[in-house]
Amino acid sequence: MIDKRYANKRGGAKTWSAGSCKWLVSWVANCLFICSAGMAGAVAATPAAGAGQPAASLQVVHWWTSAGERKSVDVLAGRLAEENIQWRDLAIPGGAGLGASKVLKSMVLAGKAPEATQLNGIVFGEWADLGLLLELDDVATPGGWQKLLFPTVWSLVHNRGHVVAAPLGIHRINNLFYNKKVFDRLGLAAPRTWPEFERVAEKLKQAGVTPLAQSSEAWQVATLFETLVLAESGPAYYRSLFVDLNPAAFGDARMTHALKRLRSLKQWMPQPLRERPWPEATRQLADGDAAMFVMGDWAKGELLAWGLNTDQDFSCAAVPGTADYHLYSVDTLAMFAGDYSHQPAQEKLAQLIMSQPVQSAYNQVKGAIPVWRAPDLSKMDSCARASWSAFSKGSAFQAPSLVHRMAADETAKDAIVAEVHRYFVDDKMSESDIQRRLASIARSVSKTGKQE
Numbered sequence: 001m002i003d004k005r006y007a008n009k010r011g012g013a014k015t016w017s018a019g020s021c022k023w024l025v026s027w028v029a030n031c032l033f034i035c036s037a038g039m040a041g042a043v044a045a046t047p048a049a050g051a052g053q054p055a056a057s058l059q060v061v062h063w064w065t066s067a068g069e070r071k072s073v074d075v076l077a078g079r080l081a082e083e084n085i086q087w088r089d090l091a092i093p094g095g096a097g098l099g100a101s102k103v104l105k106s107m108v109l110a111g112k113a114p115e116a117t118q119l120n121g122i123v124f125g126e127w128a129d130l131g132l133l134l135e136l137d138d139v140a141t142p143g144g145w146q147k148l149l150f151p152t153v154w155s156l157v158h159n160r161g162h163v164v165a166a167p168l169g170i171h172r173i174n175n176l177f178y179n180k181k182v183f184d185r186l187g188l189a190a191p192r193t194w195p196e197f198e199r200v201a202e203k204l205k206q207a208g209v210t211p212l213a214q215s216s217e218a219w220q221v222a223t224l225f226e227t228l229v230l231a232e233s234g235p236a237y238y239r240s241l242f243v244d245l246n247p248a249a250f251g252d253a254r255m256t257h258a259l260k261r262l263r264s265l266k267q268w269m270p271q272p273l274r275e276r277p278w279p280e281a282t283r284q285l286a287d288g289d290a291a292m293f294v295m296g297d298w299a300k301g302e303l304l305a306w307g308l309n310t311d312q313d314f315s316c317a318a319v320p321g322t323a324d325y326h327l328y329s330v331d332t333l334a335m336f337a338g339d340y341s342h343q344p345a346q347e348k349l350a351q352l353i354m355s356q357p358v359q360s361a362y363n364q365v366k367g368a369i370p371v372w373r374a375p376d377l378s379k380m381d382s383c384a385r386a387s388w389s390a391f392s393k394g395s396a397f398q399a400p401s402l403v404h405r406m407a408a409d410e411t412a413k414d415a416i417v418a419e420v421h422r423y424f425v426d427d428k429m430s431e432s433d434i435q436r437r438l439a440s441i442a443r444s445v446s447k448t449g450k451q452e
């Protein structure tokens with residue numbers, strides 16, 4: 001049973017539902033396998049926290065380990081140090097937080113919850129319902145968060161009338177990065193449609209350049225795939241699949257088409273296609289070994305950290321057919337309530353995260369855009385401005401990333417990602433086969449219990 005210290009302050013003792021128990025049981029199962037392995041891979045670092053002994057410290061779990069991500073952590077840790085609070089870093093390697101989310105669960109189960117954690121997506125509603133998270137209303141209400149935030153971000157961090165996470169930035173996933181020097185040398189323009197993409201890719205291939213960087217890692221394949229789904233017919237259909245988990249939508253011809261596109265893009269990717277971390281695929285783009293790359297704009301943070309410049313060395317376009325849309329992932333830090341002894345420092349961190357200077361400085365290095373609906377646009381490069389314009393159009397133009405936990409819970413996400421990956425690596429698997437499998441996943445995990 002979870003330590004009583006974790007009972008929610010405002011909500012008092014929690015009622016444990018059957019759902020909560022089932023969830024905890026799966027935690028335990030995960031923990032047995034992952035706890036030791038995950039902890040062994042953790043990168044613990046303790047940046048200096050200003051002169052003298054810091055008044056307080058916060059252990060922060062996250063998965064930001066690449067060059068650009070480390071620079072973003074440094075912005076937060078440095079700003080916190082100015083308040084005499086030490087950021088005790090617990091970085092769990094693994095793109096998209098696959099390792100971090102498991103290690104975090106095992107830490108909580110062992111009664112060793114960190115004071116703060118990167119906890120993206122709808123999952124923190126579940127954690128908040130268990131009474132584990134510190135409610136940040138004492139910072140959010142006087143700070144006017146509801147007015148400052150984009151409505152989508154406000155509803156994400158808001159659970160049952162309380163703010164339960166501090167939002168850092170909004171990443172766009174449907175970016176087509178391209179190497180500007182290679183494109184200029186070959187006289188190419190960024191493709192806006194799929195036929196244009198094919199023509200550009202053909203020319204690149206003839207010139208001996210790999211058209212499209214890609215890793216075969218499952219989450220990276222699925223990240224590409226979700227952009228293709230969005231390209232098929234926009235956010236409404238996307239949501240019927242990944243938010244509503246409507247089984248019938250998975251049998252639709254648009255799904256068949258997106259799957260075929262995923263498979264046909266393989267011809268433009270490096271051969272043999274290897275499983276590699278996303279910064280390595282980004283490196284291929286930076287070096288001009290590959291000319292285009294579809295990835296969340298944390299890849300831009302990486303390119304900038306390596307000294308490349310937007311619109312000189314690389315540029316961003318939208319994945320063909322998605323220029324009007326924003327496939328988003330919002331990074332957030334949630335705080336564990338514990339015995340409340342860290343509450344002043346945790347609230348200070350939340351307050352800093354939402355301050356204008358930190359929003360601006362952090363997001364410039366991270367590659368994301370601020371969560372404020374009216375940020376300082378003068379600090380943004382062309383990629384960030386395009387992202388901000390698309391996101392500002394409102395929810396009808398926004399699509400929550402499945403892979404980055406914005407659309408469905410971990411179980412549904414993992415099952416769908418695994419099937420898409422299987423289809424991608426096994427050319428013998430037919431579209432109808434995988435569509436049947438996806439529909440059956442949707443049928444079994446759909447909260448609405450919708451049937452075909």
Ligand code: GAL
Pocket residue numbers: 063064069094095096097120171296298329330331404
């Ligand atoms: C995403 C996260 C980003 C970045 C990326 C690569 O899920 O939102 O901040 O870390 O994973 O690991």
